[in-house]
Amino acid sequence: MDSSEPSPSGEPDDRPAVPAQRSDQDAYLRVSDLRVRFDTADGVVRAVDGVSFAVERGRTLGIVGESGSGKSVTSLAILGLHDPKRTTITGEISVGGRQVVGLPDEEVRRLRGRDMAMIFQDPLSALHPYYTVGRQIAEAYRVHHPKANRREARQRAVDMLDRVGIPQPARRFDQYPHEFSGGMRQRAMIAMSLVNDPALLIADEPTTALDVTVQAQILDLLADLQAEFHSAIILITHDLGVVGQVADDVLVMYGGRAIERGSVQQVLRSPQHPYTWGLLSSVPSLHGDADADLVPIPGNPPSLINLPSGCAFHPRCRYADRAGSRSRSEVPELRPAGDDGHLVACHLSAEDRAAFYAEDIARVGVAV
């Protein structure tokens, strides 16, 4: 995401939003000031609160955050998979130049699976237990290729199974998900999502449910397929190691807001937000001091119904006092930090951040 600083724009809400960057005009996916609200019995959940980003074809954006940070909700909003009765979505989601927010469900449905596809976290529960793997892939193909007959769809599915590295694809076609191993199931899931050559692929924690040895294979496969199909990929994860392995750009979310954004080198090598520091120091490292303890982030993720005032991270931030009362009263905006295109939403001054980082984090050693 090489771009200049954001330009302010007219904004009805109390906070200015960060619009998509200028050079993102040709990006395949553009999300600007996305807000997703759920009306629940307990109150309004602001699951996503003014998030903007863009992904070009051939690039991978990693969205990072704890559970409840809004990363999965963002992806479901892009695919239009929310219950429209209980969800309010505002802002812009442009997929291949088409504005998805507010589009009739039938038109979004035609985009789903064809122009944008999704890989889910747990392939065992995401695949239908009663249908063969091949049939589910062929079905995904035939929805968007109504003229294809059964044999063509089967052939296409077998080709895809072969492409994602499943041995004996023709025989595997007729097997059920429970007859596949975890890694094979995720490969099948990837085959299903890519069967229509989507330009945008959203992978929601695609390796979390898998063995560590299989994780790397799946990530490699995704990278290979991206090179081949030249698709834009959003990789949602809480695992910064995964991000470091495959992402080009990183978006860190907290409490439904974007708190840091930049290239993978920028965010992982010179992280600017104390929350990102926390994420990094809670990852075990092979390179740092072996005796150094992992440092968990104190406290729990915030309630999205009743978000802390000001900077949502302030109750868990060691440095909140250094920004004075602003951290409690004022929501920090995403602002340029350091290198070109690196943005952070933090009240601390750049000098303070550099000092704290050098003092408390870098010295201890950070993973990735």
Added chain:
Amino acid sequence: MSRFLIKRLFSATLTLFAVSVLTFLMFFALPRDPVSSICSKNCNPERLERVRDDLGLNDPLVSQYAGYMKGIVTGRDLGSAQGGRCDAPCLGWSYVTNEAVSDTIARVLPVTLSIVIPAAILWLLLGVGLGMVSALRRGTWLDRAAIGFSLTGASLQLYFVGAVLLLVFVYNLRLLPVPSYTSLFDNPARWASGLVLAWVALAFLFSAIYARLSRAQMLETLSEDFVRTARAKGLAKPKVYGRHALRAAITPVVTIAGLDVGGALGGTVITETTFGIQGLGRTAVDAVRSGDLPTIMATVLIAAVFVVLANVLVDLLYAAIDPRVRLR
């Protein structure tokens, strides 16, 4: 699969054997003399004794039971007082109606089948349909109406619903004839018009359970990950709901349906009594009342066969629906 069937056949035989022995024992444990109802008038002790001898009731229980079972398998000679030779499967000679029990069964079994099978189709369609609709339209007036309907059905009794239906459609509006049984093959229109009220009454009461069950199942299935996957593929709603959600939601419904239908085929006493139709259920109750051992045995065994068959069928259907189920 064939191993499964052989195993189930074996256990079914055991079940039926146990049922028949228990029925036999319970009959003789009853504090009444079956013969007394046979010759109620002009009875003297000698005559009673002769009748008892004719019926073989003086033989040891074991040989009576063996004789009865032998009759089912190979047929037997019942003696001139009971119609002579009785071919297999011989269910004996009724003490009361003076005919072969197999003839009685051949007359009343089609009646019960005619009541239960169409009613079951109706209640399954209605129940699952209502459950589906209210799950998909959760929280709307349609959902509330369906819940209200099923609550009403679940809390009413068949003799009440039946009586109301009779009063309205037969006696007041005169839209339908007084319920009676005509063979489907003789006159389909009269078969249907004579039984439709029984179907409706049964379907109304039974569909209530199915509506609630399938609504709950459907709501649970709709939140499953694979339903989200189906939507993420771009499938249209009818396919998402019909092909992906319904198939997973239907499994427990199949179990309950198998047991309900199997049980109902053994006799729908209250329905038959309410509508004045002589089926298996009423025949069984009449036989118990008059101490007609051969008819009791036959009706109980047939009911047991239906329940056992229904269970096997449920297992087969389960395996057909869910590929993870392996029949062993």
